[in-house]
Amino acid sequence: MQQTYHELVYEVTRQIPKGRVTTYGAIADFLTLGSARMVGWALNNCTFGITNIPAHRVVNRNGELSGRNHFPTPTLMQELLEQEGVAIENCRVKNFKEVLWMPSEMKQ
């Protein structure tokens, strides 16, 4: 069993604290994947069985819920984030900078 990108991405995504969000770039940089696209691709596989992966906490560099279209319902992502205390404005994370969480914080 090889720890592919998905495994790593899943693990990192699972470590995202409640009320916080991270970006594809942050994960890509932390895992040194080389490109944020790999993260999106990995999460795409994750949605295959929406397990315990809070993919709704992963947004793009702009803080936009770019992946909402891949959820059962486009609003689910926003709903979940709002329930966790993350303010969403026009499909974008409000105070994105304040709720932004980086994988490196996981170790601290």
Next chain:
DNA sequence: GTGATGACGCAGT
């Protein structure tokens, strides 16, 4: 085996 696509990011214009 080749071409196109993907839940993105960055540099250049």
Next chain:
DNA sequence: GACTGCGCCATCA
């Protein structure tokens, strides 16, 4: 400040 084009690696047709 906003938009466009290119690159990243892997998977699918």
